[in-house]
Amino acid sequence: MAEREPALTGRKGPGGVLRRLLARPRVAAAVERFAPRSVRTRTTLAACASVAVVLLVASAAVLLVLRVNLQRTVEAGAREQARAVARIAAEGRLPAQLPLDHGTDFIQVTDRDGTVLAASQNLAGHPALAPGADGGRGTFDLGALGDEHHQRVSTLTADTPTGPVTVRVGASLHTADTAEDLTTAALGALSALLVATVGVLTWRTTGRALRPVEAIRSRVAAIGDRELDRRVPEPAGDDEIARLARTMNAMLDRLEAAGVRQRRFIADASHELRSPLAVLRTQLDVAHTHPDPEVRAAMVEGARQDTERLQSLAADLLLLARLDAAGDDGPRTGVDLAELARTAAGARGPLPVAVTGPPTLGVTGNPLWLGRLLTNLLDNARRHARSRIEVRLAAEDGRAVLEVADDGPGIAPADRERIFERFTRLDDARSRDDGGTGLGLPIARDIAALHGGALTVEDAPGGATFRLVLPLAAPDGP
Incomplete structure:
Protein backbone atom coordinates (compact mmCIF):
# COMPACT_ATOMS: atom_id res chain seq x y z
CA MET A 1 0.00 0.00 0.00
CA LEU A 8 -4.51 21.58 3.59
CA THR A 9 -4.40 24.85 1.74
CA GLY A 10 -3.12 27.58 4.11
CA ARG A 11 -5.18 30.63 5.01
CA LYS A 12 -4.22 33.87 3.32
CA GLY A 13 -3.40 36.74 5.71
CA PRO A 14 -3.69 40.52 5.08
CA GLY A 15 -1.01 42.19 3.00
CA GLY A 16 1.40 44.94 4.05
CA VAL A 17 -1.22 47.67 3.78
CA LEU A 18 -0.07 49.46 6.93
CA ARG A 19 3.55 49.36 5.82
CA ARG A 20 2.71 50.83 2.42
CA LEU A 21 0.54 53.47 4.06
CA LEU A 22 3.30 54.60 6.44
CA ALA A 23 5.72 54.81 3.51
CA ARG A 24 3.81 57.76 2.10
CA PRO A 25 5.46 61.13 2.88
CA ARG A 26 2.29 62.84 4.07
CA VAL A 27 1.37 60.02 6.39
CA ALA A 28 4.92 59.87 7.76
CA ALA A 29 4.87 63.63 8.37
CA ILE A 223 13.58 80.84 41.36
CA GLY A 224 14.67 84.30 40.24
CA ASP A 225 18.10 85.89 40.34
CA ARG A 226 17.19 87.47 43.69
CA GLU A 227 15.67 84.31 45.19
CA LEU A 228 18.73 82.07 45.28
CA ASP A 229 17.99 81.19 48.91
CA ARG A 230 15.13 78.95 47.77
CA ARG A 231 15.73 75.22 47.33
CA VAL A 232 14.07 72.40 45.41
CA PRO A 233 12.26 69.65 47.35
CA GLU A 234 14.37 66.56 48.02
CA PRO A 235 12.41 63.28 47.86
CA ALA A 236 13.20 60.55 50.36
CA GLY A 237 15.51 57.73 49.32
CA ASP A 238 18.72 57.57 47.35
CA ASP A 239 17.52 57.07 43.79
CA GLU A 240 18.43 59.12 40.72
CA ILE A 241 15.77 61.76 41.34
CA ALA A 242 16.85 62.25 44.96
CA ARG A 243 20.44 62.63 43.83
CA LEU A 244 19.32 65.09 41.15
CA ALA A 245 17.51 67.17 43.78
CA ARG A 246 20.55 67.18 46.05
CA THR A 247 22.78 68.16 43.13
CA MET A 248 20.41 71.00 42.23
CA ASN A 249 20.41 72.26 45.82
CA ALA A 250 24.20 72.06 45.96
CA MET A 251 24.35 74.08 42.74
CA LEU A 252 21.95 76.64 44.23
CA ASP A 253 24.18 76.79 47.34
CA ARG A 254 27.15 77.60 45.13
CA LEU A 255 25.18 80.17 43.15
CA GLU A 256 23.95 81.82 46.35
CA ALA A 257 27.46 81.87 47.81
CA ALA A 258 28.81 83.30 44.56
CA GLY A 259 26.12 85.97 44.59
CA VAL A 260 26.88 86.86 48.19
CA ARG A 261 30.60 87.07 47.42
CA GLN A 262 29.93 89.22 44.38
CA ARG A 263 27.71 91.65 46.27
CA ARG A 264 30.18 91.83 49.15
CA PHE A 265 33.04 92.32 46.73
CA ILE A 266 31.21 95.15 44.98
CA ALA A 267 30.37 96.79 48.30
CA ASP A 268 33.94 96.44 49.59
CA ALA A 269 35.42 97.68 46.33
CA SER A 270 33.07 100.68 46.35
CA HIS A 271 34.09 101.47 49.93
CA GLU A 272 37.79 101.04 49.20
CA LEU A 273 37.57 103.29 46.16
CA ARG A 274 35.38 105.92 47.80
CA SER A 275 37.82 106.73 50.63
CA PRO A 276 40.97 107.45 48.55
CA LEU A 277 38.88 109.32 45.96
CA ALA A 278 37.45 111.57 48.69
CA VAL A 279 40.92 112.17 50.14
CA LEU A 280 42.33 112.82 46.66
CA ARG A 281 39.65 115.36 45.87
CA THR A 282 40.18 117.11 49.20
CA GLN A 283 43.93 117.32 48.61
CA LEU A 284 43.44 118.71 45.12
CA ASP A 285 40.89 121.28 46.35
CA VAL A 286 43.28 122.45 49.08
CA ALA A 287 46.21 122.59 46.65
CA HIS A 288 44.08 124.56 44.22
CA THR A 289 42.98 127.21 46.73
CA HIS A 290 45.83 127.39 49.28
CA PRO A 291 48.18 130.38 48.78
CA ASP A 292 51.27 128.74 50.35
CA PRO A 293 53.40 127.00 47.66
CA GLU A 294 54.87 124.57 50.19
CA VAL A 295 51.40 123.46 51.30
CA ARG A 296 50.33 123.07 47.69
CA ALA A 297 53.39 120.95 46.95
CA ALA A 298 52.69 118.74 49.96
CA MET A 299 49.05 118.34 48.86
CA VAL A 300 50.09 117.44 45.31
CA GLU A 301 52.57 114.85 46.63
CA GLY A 302 49.85 113.33 48.80
CA ALA A 303 47.52 113.29 45.81
CA ARG A 304 50.17 111.52 43.75
CA GLN A 305 50.57 108.84 46.43
CA ASP A 306 46.81 108.32 46.63
CA THR A 307 46.68 108.09 42.84
CA GLU A 308 49.33 105.34 42.92
CA ARG A 309 47.32 103.55 45.57
CA LEU A 310 44.19 103.81 43.40
CA GLN A 311 46.16 102.51 40.44
CA SER A 312 47.39 99.53 42.48
CA LEU A 313 43.87 98.83 43.75
CA ALA A 314 42.44 98.95 40.21
CA ALA A 315 45.14 96.55 39.00
CA ASP A 316 44.34 94.15 41.85
CA LEU A 317 40.62 94.32 41.09
CA LEU A 318 41.28 93.59 37.42
CA LEU A 319 43.46 90.63 38.32
CA LEU A 320 40.79 89.25 40.66
CA ALA A 321 38.24 89.57 37.87
CA ARG A 322 40.52 87.56 35.58
CA LEU A 323 41.07 84.93 38.27
CA ASP A 324 37.31 84.58 38.69
CA ALA A 325 36.70 84.33 34.93
CA ALA A 326 36.53 80.57 34.37
CA GLY A 327 40.11 79.76 35.31
CA ASP A 328 41.78 82.03 32.78
CA ASP A 329 45.32 81.39 33.98
CA GLY A 330 47.20 82.17 30.78
CA PRO A 331 49.78 79.95 29.09
CA ARG A 332 51.35 77.11 31.05
CA THR A 333 55.10 76.52 30.76
CA GLY A 334 57.89 75.08 32.82
CA VAL A 335 58.86 77.46 35.65
CA ASP A 336 61.88 77.30 37.96
CA LEU A 337 60.30 78.21 41.29
CA ALA A 338 63.71 78.61 42.95
CA GLU A 339 64.87 81.12 40.34
CA LEU A 340 61.55 82.94 40.59
CA ALA A 341 61.92 83.14 44.38
CA ARG A 342 65.48 84.51 44.15
CA THR A 343 64.35 87.15 41.65
CA ALA A 344 61.45 88.25 43.87
CA ALA A 345 63.65 88.26 46.97
CA GLY A 346 66.26 90.41 45.22
CA ALA A 347 63.82 93.30 44.78
CA ARG A 348 64.59 96.36 46.88
CA GLY A 349 62.93 96.44 50.27
CA PRO A 350 63.41 97.59 53.85
CA LEU A 351 64.70 94.16 54.92
CA PRO A 352 66.94 91.59 53.20
CA VAL A 353 65.42 88.25 52.22
CA ALA A 354 67.33 84.98 52.71
CA VAL A 355 66.59 82.15 50.25
CA THR A 356 67.49 78.57 51.16
CA GLY A 357 66.87 75.28 49.40
CA PRO A 358 67.75 73.48 46.17
CA PRO A 359 69.14 75.56 43.28
CA THR A 360 66.27 74.52 40.96
CA LEU A 361 62.69 73.49 41.64
CA GLY A 362 60.58 72.93 38.53
CA VAL A 363 56.82 73.46 38.38
CA THR A 364 54.35 74.05 35.55
CA GLY A 365 52.35 77.25 35.36
CA ASN A 366 52.10 80.87 34.33
CA PRO A 367 55.42 82.53 35.25
CA LEU A 368 53.89 86.02 35.48
CA TRP A 369 51.19 84.95 37.89
CA LEU A 370 53.50 82.79 39.98
CA GLY A 371 55.84 85.77 40.21
CA ARG A 372 52.90 87.90 41.36
CA LEU A 373 52.10 85.28 44.02
CA LEU A 374 55.65 85.40 45.42
CA THR A 375 55.73 89.19 45.27
CA ASN A 376 52.50 89.42 47.24
CA LEU A 377 53.82 87.05 49.91
CA LEU A 378 57.10 88.99 50.23
CA ASP A 379 55.30 92.36 50.30
CA ASN A 380 53.10 91.07 53.10
CA ALA A 381 56.16 89.82 55.00
CA ARG A 382 58.03 93.13 54.54
CA ARG A 383 55.10 95.06 56.02
CA HIS A 384 55.04 93.00 59.20
CA ALA A 385 58.58 91.61 59.74
CA ARG A 386 60.77 93.20 62.41
CA SER A 387 64.23 92.17 61.28
CA ARG A 388 64.15 88.90 59.32
CA ILE A 389 62.48 87.38 56.23
CA GLU A 390 63.35 83.90 55.00
CA VAL A 391 62.24 81.94 51.93
CA ARG A 392 62.65 78.16 52.22
CA LEU A 393 62.34 75.82 49.22
CA ALA A 394 61.99 72.02 49.25
CA ALA A 395 60.63 69.06 47.27
CA GLU A 396 58.37 66.71 49.29
CA ASP A 397 56.45 63.69 47.95
CA GLY A 398 56.20 64.95 44.38
CA ARG A 399 55.31 68.49 45.44
CA ALA A 400 57.20 71.75 45.46
CA VAL A 401 57.05 73.53 48.82
CA LEU A 402 57.87 77.21 49.31
CA GLU A 403 57.66 78.86 52.74
CA VAL A 404 57.88 82.60 53.45
CA ALA A 405 58.64 83.22 57.16
CA ASP A 406 58.95 86.51 59.04
CA ASP A 407 59.56 87.50 62.67
CA GLY A 408 56.53 89.79 62.86
CA PRO A 409 53.70 89.71 65.40
CA GLY A 410 52.23 86.49 64.00
CA ILE A 411 48.61 85.69 63.20
CA ALA A 412 46.06 84.38 65.69
CA PRO A 413 44.53 80.96 64.81
CA ALA A 414 41.06 82.54 64.47
CA ASP A 415 42.37 84.90 61.77
CA ARG A 416 44.37 82.45 59.65
CA GLU A 417 41.53 81.94 57.18
CA ARG A 418 40.04 85.40 57.46
CA ILE A 419 43.20 87.05 56.12
CA PHE A 420 42.56 85.33 52.76
CA GLU A 421 39.19 87.07 52.42
CA ARG A 422 39.13 90.07 50.13
CA PHE A 423 39.63 93.54 51.70
CA THR A 424 40.39 92.00 55.09
CA ARG A 425 42.90 93.79 57.34
CA LEU A 426 43.82 92.76 60.85
CA ASP A 427 43.47 95.75 63.17
CA ASP A 428 46.73 95.21 65.01
CA ALA A 429 48.87 94.41 61.99
CA ARG A 430 47.52 96.17 58.96
CA SER A 431 46.18 99.60 58.09
CA ARG A 432 45.69 101.67 55.00
CA ASP A 433 48.80 103.58 55.89
CA ASP A 434 50.87 100.42 55.30
CA GLY A 435 50.05 100.62 51.61
CA GLY A 436 48.12 97.31 51.48
CA THR A 437 44.80 96.97 49.67
CA GLY A 438 43.62 93.84 51.45
CA LEU A 439 43.77 91.92 48.16
CA GLY A 440 47.34 90.60 48.06
CA LEU A 441 46.79 87.40 50.03
CA PRO A 442 43.42 86.55 48.37
CA ILE A 443 45.09 86.98 44.97
CA ALA A 444 47.98 84.75 46.04
CA ARG A 445 45.61 81.98 47.21
CA ASP A 446 43.54 82.16 44.00
CA ILE A 447 46.69 81.87 41.88
CA ALA A 448 47.83 78.87 43.91
CA ALA A 449 44.42 77.18 43.48
CA LEU A 450 44.47 77.76 39.71
CA HIS A 451 47.84 75.98 39.56
CA GLY A 452 46.52 72.97 41.46
CA GLY A 453 48.21 73.97 44.72
CA ALA A 454 47.33 75.41 48.10
CA LEU A 455 48.40 78.39 50.20
CA THR A 456 48.09 78.30 53.99
CA VAL A 457 49.52 80.16 56.96
CA GLU A 458 51.12 78.51 59.96
CA ASP A 459 52.23 79.86 63.30
CA ALA A 460 55.93 79.92 63.93
CA PRO A 461 58.08 80.97 66.89
CA GLY A 462 58.32 84.73 66.78
CA GLY A 463 56.33 85.30 63.59
CA ALA A 464 54.21 83.73 60.83
CA THR A 465 54.99 81.32 57.98
CA PHE A 466 53.07 81.18 54.69
CA ARG A 467 53.33 77.74 53.06
CA LEU A 468 52.80 77.30 49.30
CA VAL A 469 52.47 73.77 47.88
CA LEU A 470 52.47 73.16 44.09
CA PRO A 471 52.75 69.97 41.99
CA LEU A 472 56.23 69.34 40.68
CA ALA A 473 56.69 69.48 36.92
CA ALA A 474 56.61 66.11 35.18
CA PRO A 475 60.08 64.87 34.24
CA ASP A 476 61.04 65.05 30.57
CA GLY A 477 60.67 61.85 28.59
CA PRO A 478 63.67 59.91 27.30
Missing part, protein backbone atom coordinates in the same frame (compact mmCIF):
# COMPACT_ATOMS: atom_id res chain seq x y z
CA ALA A 2 1.28 3.46 -0.94
CA GLU A 3 0.27 6.28 1.37
CA ARG A 4 -0.14 10.00 0.69
CA GLU A 5 -1.01 12.55 3.34
CA PRO A 6 -1.84 15.82 1.63
CA ALA A 7 -1.70 19.08 3.51
CA ALA A 30 1.52 63.37 10.16
CA VAL A 31 2.80 60.53 12.34
CA GLU A 32 5.88 62.57 13.26
CA ARG A 33 3.75 65.64 13.95
CA PHE A 34 1.37 63.87 16.29
CA ALA A 35 4.01 61.72 17.99
CA PRO A 36 3.82 62.08 21.78
CA ARG A 37 6.45 64.34 23.35
CA SER A 38 5.74 63.57 26.98
CA VAL A 39 8.14 61.17 28.66
CA ARG A 40 5.21 59.66 30.51
CA THR A 41 3.27 59.01 27.31
CA ARG A 42 6.28 57.71 25.40
CA THR A 43 7.20 55.35 28.24
CA THR A 44 3.64 54.04 28.47
CA LEU A 45 3.38 53.49 24.71
CA ALA A 46 6.79 51.80 24.63
CA ALA A 47 5.83 49.45 27.47
CA CYS A 48 2.47 48.61 25.86
CA ALA A 49 4.11 48.04 22.47
CA SER A 50 6.79 45.79 23.96
CA VAL A 51 4.27 43.71 25.89
CA ALA A 52 1.98 43.54 22.83
CA VAL A 53 4.82 42.25 20.64
CA VAL A 54 5.79 39.62 23.22
CA LEU A 55 2.16 38.52 23.64
CA LEU A 56 1.67 38.41 19.87
CA VAL A 57 4.69 36.17 19.37
CA ALA A 58 3.72 33.97 22.30
CA SER A 59 0.09 33.70 21.11
CA ALA A 60 1.20 32.84 17.59
CA ALA A 61 3.47 30.12 18.96
CA VAL A 62 0.67 28.71 21.15
CA LEU A 63 -1.83 28.71 18.27
CA LEU A 64 0.70 27.07 15.94
CA VAL A 65 1.44 24.29 18.42
CA LEU A 66 -2.27 23.82 19.12
CA ARG A 67 -3.15 23.68 15.43
CA VAL A 68 -0.39 21.20 14.63
CA ASN A 69 -1.39 18.92 17.51
CA LEU A 70 -5.11 19.03 16.65
CA GLN A 71 -4.51 18.40 12.95
CA ARG A 72 -2.10 15.60 13.78
CA THR A 73 -4.76 13.99 15.95
CA VAL A 74 -7.45 14.28 13.22
CA GLU A 75 -5.01 13.07 10.60
CA ALA A 76 -4.09 10.05 12.68
CA GLY A 77 -7.78 9.07 12.98
CA ALA A 78 -8.38 9.47 9.24
CA ARG A 79 -5.25 7.50 8.38
CA GLU A 80 -6.23 4.66 10.69
CA GLN A 81 -9.71 4.52 9.10
CA ALA A 82 -8.15 4.49 5.62
CA ARG A 83 -5.83 1.63 6.57
CA ALA A 84 -8.71 -0.41 7.93
CA VAL A 85 -10.70 0.06 4.70
CA ALA A 86 -7.59 -0.77 2.66
CA ARG A 87 -7.12 -4.04 4.55
CA ILE A 88 -10.74 -5.00 3.92
CA ALA A 89 -10.35 -4.19 0.22
CA ALA A 90 -7.13 -6.20 0.00
CA GLU A 91 -8.90 -9.23 1.48
CA GLY A 92 -11.69 -8.93 -1.11
CA ARG A 93 -14.38 -8.27 1.51
CA LEU A 94 -15.17 -4.69 0.53
CA PRO A 95 -18.87 -3.94 1.15
CA ALA A 96 -20.77 -1.40 -0.96
CA GLN A 97 -21.50 0.81 2.06
CA LEU A 98 -18.79 1.59 4.61
CA PRO A 99 -19.45 2.69 8.20
CA LEU A 100 -18.01 5.98 9.47
CA ASP A 101 -15.93 6.24 12.63
CA HIS A 102 -16.28 9.14 15.05
CA GLY A 103 -14.81 12.29 13.50
CA THR A 104 -14.80 10.90 9.93
CA ASP A 105 -16.89 12.78 7.35
CA PHE A 106 -16.78 10.42 4.35
CA ILE A 107 -15.14 7.33 2.84
CA GLN A 108 -14.92 6.58 -0.86
CA VAL A 109 -13.13 3.75 -2.69
CA THR A 110 -12.54 3.99 -6.44
CA ASP A 111 -10.78 1.79 -8.97
CA ARG A 112 -8.19 2.88 -11.51
CA ASP A 113 -10.93 4.04 -13.89
CA GLY A 114 -12.56 6.28 -11.28
CA THR A 115 -15.54 3.99 -10.70
CA VAL A 116 -16.88 4.10 -7.18
CA LEU A 117 -16.62 0.65 -5.63
CA ALA A 118 -17.69 1.54 -2.08
CA ALA A 119 -18.59 4.66 -0.11
CA SER A 120 -19.98 5.84 3.16
CA GLN A 121 -23.70 6.29 3.46
CA ASN A 122 -23.57 10.06 2.83
CA LEU A 123 -21.82 9.46 -0.55
CA ALA A 124 -23.90 6.43 -1.66
CA GLY A 125 -24.93 6.75 -5.27
CA HIS A 126 -22.67 9.73 -5.95
CA PRO A 127 -19.87 9.80 -8.51
CA ALA A 128 -16.20 9.94 -7.58
CA LEU A 129 -15.07 13.11 -5.81
CA ALA A 130 -13.28 15.49 -8.14
CA PRO A 131 -10.14 17.21 -6.76
CA GLY A 132 -10.29 20.98 -6.46
CA ALA A 133 -8.03 23.63 -7.94
CA ASP A 134 -5.16 22.66 -5.66
CA GLY A 135 -4.65 19.38 -7.51
CA GLY A 136 -6.14 17.17 -4.83
CA ARG A 137 -3.72 18.08 -2.04
CA GLY A 138 -6.58 18.26 0.43
CA THR A 139 -9.51 20.18 -1.04
CA PHE A 140 -12.27 18.22 -2.78
CA ASP A 141 -15.54 19.15 -4.38
CA LEU A 142 -17.90 18.03 -1.62
CA GLY A 143 -21.04 19.55 -3.09
CA ALA A 144 -22.52 16.08 -2.89
CA LEU A 145 -22.55 16.45 0.89
CA GLY A 146 -24.67 19.58 0.60
CA ASP A 147 -22.07 21.84 2.29
CA GLU A 148 -18.45 22.95 2.22
CA HIS A 149 -16.26 21.18 4.75
CA HIS A 150 -12.77 22.02 6.05
CA GLN A 151 -11.28 18.55 6.15
CA ARG A 152 -8.12 16.57 6.40
CA VAL A 153 -8.10 13.93 3.62
CA SER A 154 -5.94 10.80 3.76
CA THR A 155 -5.48 8.88 0.53
CA LEU A 156 -4.21 5.25 0.31
CA THR A 157 -3.68 2.89 -2.62
CA ALA A 158 -4.34 -0.83 -2.00
CA ASP A 159 -3.99 -3.92 -4.19
CA THR A 160 -7.13 -6.09 -4.35
CA PRO A 161 -7.97 -9.33 -6.20
CA THR A 162 -9.68 -7.24 -8.89
CA GLY A 163 -6.96 -4.62 -9.20
CA PRO A 164 -5.64 -1.52 -7.40
CA VAL A 165 -8.09 0.76 -5.67
CA THR A 166 -7.81 4.26 -4.11
CA VAL A 167 -9.18 4.84 -0.64
CA ARG A 168 -10.06 8.39 0.38
CA VAL A 169 -11.06 9.18 3.95
CA GLY A 170 -12.04 12.72 4.93
CA ALA A 171 -11.84 13.71 8.59
CA SER A 172 -13.57 16.90 9.74
CA LEU A 173 -11.45 19.72 11.16
CA HIS A 174 -14.49 21.47 12.56
CA THR A 175 -13.56 20.63 16.15
CA ALA A 176 -9.94 21.71 15.60
CA ASP A 177 -11.06 24.95 13.96
CA THR A 178 -13.52 25.65 16.77
CA ALA A 179 -10.86 25.03 19.40
CA GLU A 180 -8.43 27.25 17.48
CA ASP A 181 -10.98 30.05 17.17
CA LEU A 182 -11.89 29.87 20.85
CA THR A 183 -8.21 29.87 21.82
CA THR A 184 -7.54 32.81 19.50
CA ALA A 185 -10.40 34.78 21.04
CA ALA A 186 -9.28 33.94 24.57
CA LEU A 187 -5.66 34.86 23.85
CA GLY A 188 -6.79 38.09 22.17
CA ALA A 189 -8.96 39.08 25.11
CA LEU A 190 -6.26 38.14 27.62
CA SER A 191 -3.59 39.97 25.64
CA ALA A 192 -5.75 43.09 25.41
CA LEU A 193 -6.37 42.93 29.16
CA LEU A 194 -2.66 42.49 29.87
CA VAL A 195 -1.68 45.34 27.56
CA ALA A 196 -4.28 47.62 29.16
CA THR A 197 -3.09 46.62 32.63
CA VAL A 198 0.54 47.27 31.72
CA GLY A 199 -0.45 50.63 30.22
CA VAL A 200 -2.36 51.71 33.32
CA LEU A 201 0.37 50.55 35.70
CA THR A 202 3.12 52.16 33.60
CA TRP A 203 1.18 55.42 33.35
CA ARG A 204 0.58 55.58 37.09
CA THR A 205 4.09 54.43 38.02
CA THR A 206 5.75 56.82 35.59
CA GLY A 207 3.57 59.68 36.79
CA ARG A 208 4.44 58.93 40.40
CA ALA A 209 8.15 58.66 39.53
CA LEU A 210 8.14 61.90 37.54
CA ARG A 211 6.13 63.88 40.08
CA PRO A 212 9.29 64.90 42.02
CA VAL A 213 10.93 65.88 38.72
CA GLU A 214 8.01 68.14 37.90
CA ALA A 215 8.19 69.63 41.41
CA ILE A 216 11.92 70.28 40.91
CA ARG A 217 11.27 71.84 37.49
CA SER A 218 8.51 74.12 38.72
CA ARG A 219 10.56 75.22 41.73
CA VAL A 220 13.64 75.95 39.59
CA ALA A 221 11.46 77.87 37.11
CA ALA A 222 10.13 79.98 40.00
